[in-house]
Amino acid sequence: MAQRETWATRTGFILAAVGSAVGLGNIWRFPFVTGEGGGAAFLVVYLLFIALVGFPAILAEFVVGRRTERNPVGALLEYGGNAWKYVGGIFIVTGFVILSYYSVIAGWFIRYAGEGLRGSYADHIASYDGDPELMFDTLAVGLDAFILHTVFMVLTVGIVALGIRKGIELAVKVMVPAIIVLLLGLAVWAYTLPGAGGGYEYYLSPDFGVIADNWVELLPAAAGQAFFTLSLGMGVMITYASYLGKDRNLAKDGGMIIGFDTGIAFLTGLVVFPIMWAGDLTDPGEGGPGEIFVALTQAFAEISGGQFLGLLFFATVAIAALSSAISLLEVVTSYAIDEYGVERWKAAAGMGGAIYLLGVPVTYDLVFLDLLDLFADAILLVFGALMLSILVGWIAPQMAVDELEKGIGELGSIGTLWIWAIRVPIIIVLVVSLYLGIVDYVDFLTGDFAGWIDENL
Template structure:
């Protein structure tokens, strides 16, 4: 058995968990999901879910990981036994699939940052018939997308192969503070833009009529975003907590991680929406996964200093993507180390290579991005979180409470209150979200994907 590593410092664990949480889920996904949900209306519901659902859920992954000191498969095998061993494999599969297309998207951000080196975004758009959507369509697939997918996965594998202390912990201590400083600087600059007030109003002034009329859409969307951005249901927090070498206050760590993650997501909105309004891009939520590229490129083309600021923005997101990618690869690497008894470098290279191959079709056609993303995000991620909730809340609650109270004490029944939060509201949210996810995926398979097959095969 390969000797299991541990975090060198509490700060390293916190920054690694924050780094996992603040990646593309916050900066790529959060703006377009917020736009689809009506801006401030979605933001309000999302913040409620983070507090009421996200915090109890992250503690569930923490207690299982620290209790067992294993990867998700080994952790659920030891914690629940029997069929739970196979349930743990869902976490591995989820992280595996998400990273395969996540790497391609990260390559897009690198490409758009490189475009800032080569000239103004206005000139680049002009080369594509003056249409940023045409530009995104050209840059998101093809040879360049394939090459940048390759480069990004090589970087990710290299960091994870170096280990917990020399690789992941050292990297996130540089990357996470850099992300926060760069986003804060961009938010301050965005505040000075003309017409930015419209973006602030859209983002910060909720219309309660929108919430009342669209709550059935807002609730599952906010729940899904909360789980995605906190890296829940992917096995990341189970794996990272398994490297805790001492009794820590998991509740305090959870609050710290969620606070940083939510703060960075909120900060991203303070960057994106004022810039969009300043660039006369006032109809967010229509462009889906490519929206941030289309909208922000057009905005940077229309404002003073856009070339430098666009370069800075897309480079910041590239860093954030890398911090999340290493956490996803660590989940499957940890599995190979624990269960197959491989050396770390062998596990990182082998698993990273397989993930890389799965992502290649996304560089050919974006229909494969939808195929993988909908399956992993709407089904696997939610199903894994649902199973963990049942295990912790209903199958072995006493063990979970005992583990949570290591390092913090009883705190007037905090453990019991947490278990009941796991048992009822979170369970209901996940069941509803899973049902809606299955329905959406079935509609995709019988609709857009079936049409693509008929056209291309």
């Protein structure tokens, strides 16, 4: 078996873990999910879940990864026994599926940044009959989308093939600080825009009556976003923790990762919603995954300095997307290295090529984006996280506590409290979320996807 690498520095590990969530969970997904949840009302519930559910859950993945020093399949096999390797396989499949369509989405950000280089967003929208949604629908599929999907996957494979220290760690040490600086600059600029105040009110002034009336919808949505934004249930944190030394304080590292990650998500809202209100777009949450392109392109067309602001924003997200993509490819690459002894560059190229092929249909029709995204996000991700919580919380809790104590010291009642947080609230949230996700996916398969098949086959 190939010699296993480790992180060169604690900073490298933290930035890699933060970078995993920045593009995938925060800058692309967080704004439209927050809009669907009613702005500040969703934000309050989301922050509660991050603190009460996200922190215990990330520690569960950390202890399994560091104790076993393996990829998700090998880790769960060693930690729980032979039957659990199949659960580890779910993590591998989840990362595989998510990256296949995420690469296409990353290509969209590159394309929209390129549009800012070529001219004003107002002129671009005008060339599509003044309809930013038509512009998105046109640019999201076709030859250009296919080419950018190809370019993005080549970049991702190249970084992962270089290894932990020379590839991933080196890349995130540049990308993550750059993302934070760029978002801070964009937030300051957004603050100066006329009409931005309405966006701040929508985002920062919660109506607790809305929370009371809509908690049934808000709870699973906030829970799903909390897991998604922290890259939980994808095998990323298991894999990254497998490269950690035994003397590391996992609770301290987990707290820093959650703090940075949540701060970046919050900062993204301080950019997106003021820009939307400045562009007189006060009805967020209707456009789903394409909303950030449709709504913000229209806003950039309306506000002063919108061409440069849009170019900077979309370029920032493209960088963030790359930091997420390398973490997902590392999950499946580490599986090939650990379980089959494949050389790193061959594993990265082979797995990356297969992932790339799975994503190609998304460049043809966006119905395949929904097909893959709903399956991975609503079912695979949640089921994997649920099974890991059962393993750590109920089957081998003492092993988890023992591993967490390394680098910290004896936990006592705190360790017991952590285990019970995994055993009860986290499992309940995941069971409810999984049920709702299965219902939604079945509805999609029998509705939109069945209709597409009837029309096209």
